Amino acid sequence: MKLSKLSPKQLIEIDACTRCGECLNYCPVYAQREEEDIDPRGKIQAFKAFIRSQYGLWARIFGPKKLDEEKLKKFSEMVYRCTLCGECSTSCPVSIDAKNLWLALRETLVEMGHYPKAAERLKANVLEAHNISGDEGDERVDWLEFLDELPDDRYQKERAEVAYFVGCVASYFPLVQRIPQAFVEILDKAGVDFTLLGGEEWCCGFPLIGAGMKKEAKALIQHNVEMMKKKGVKRAALSSSRS
Amino acid sequence: MNIEGYEFPEGLYYEKNHFWARVEGDLVVMGMNDYAQKMAGDIVYVGLPPEGKKLTQGKSFTKLESGKWLGKVFAVMSGELVDVNEELEEDAKLINEDPYGKGWMFKIKPDTMDELKNLMTDPAELQEWLKKEIDEHGKA
DSSP, rough: OOOOSSSSSHHHHHHHOOOOOGGTOOOHHHHHHOOGGGGGHHHHHHHHHHHHHHHHHHHHHHHOOOOOOOHHHHHHHHHOOOOOOOHHHHTTTTTTOOHHHHHHHHHHHHHHSHHHHHHHHHHHHHHHHTTOOOOOOGGTTTTGGSSSSSOOTTTTSSSOOOEOOOOOHHOOTTTTHHHHHHHHHHHHTTOOOOOEGGGOOOOOOOHHHHTTHHHHHHHHHHHHHHHHHHTTEEEEEEEEOOO | OOEEEOOTTTTTEEEETTTTEETTTEEEEEEOHHHHHHHHOSSSEEEEOOOOOOOOOTTTEEEEEEETTHHHHOOOOOOOOEOOTTHHHHHHTTHHOOOOTOOOOOOEESSSSSGGGGGGOOOOHHHHHHHHHHHHHOOO
16 A cells, blocks of 8 residues: 555644544534444544554564455445545544545545446546536537527637636536526626637546546646637636536 | 336327427427436426527437436427426426426427428337337336
């Protein structure tokens, strides 16, 4: 088990957990399952035990123990069940930034090959179609068709000061499409010089980051930044909740 | 008629993306079939495009969402969208509760009724097609 995905601060945070259990009052997953293994305190203790078995005093003297595959499988399941809501971070009395810790743990688990198969499907979808639903890129702005009035440029200019980055959910899911529909009208009425990226907008990358695949997300992020630069964009407005 | 446990009323036309069509005068009413609504689960939202939109048979023109599924709605006929079921705006679950009645979705003024021949009406053909769909997608 390598610890390269965790920063020195995160390693200190793991050690700093006092097991007070305050996070249990806020964790929505724990509220459903009430299993110690699933709450932030339980996950930190489990990971601490893995570290100890690999890097503790006995491990240094007698060598690291072989990791228990069953325990690792259970631990991975618990880490991936977290919704990444971040309530544990805001409620922690010693300010452990748990949300980013879970992301680093997921990266570690991906490196070890212990992650849900569904994450592979997600990766394939996002990297091939550049959105989370596997839809066509040129359907990303289909929500414009629902507007009463639409300018000739369909809010997609060659150059603009502001880019409105809509995000996959607001682009493709009809229940949420009212957000971009309302927002472009607000920007228009306010006289803001803005543009959409249209079919050139790609997934922001968060689904991959959330799955522990930060490395793969970089290409998506770079593409979006490049598209904005190409249009001379100075500022971006986002309705992609994780952007 | 009941096919594999799903209702497919006679007298309607069915297309392979799981939507049905019913001729009403010079208009065609469309909605989602019983198998698809059961597979989708509780439908929470249907995008209702503005009336007047031009549709092409077999092409998607809006989307619908259930709790865990995002689907496309395909036009059963080419023509002009002339009416949408406004009640779905407030209660999309009508599609689950009454897919062939109160859960109707759109009314189309077709360019030509000739396109009806591209849709399925024959019970044997419907049964064969649905069996294949069940083999591929499972049963709800």
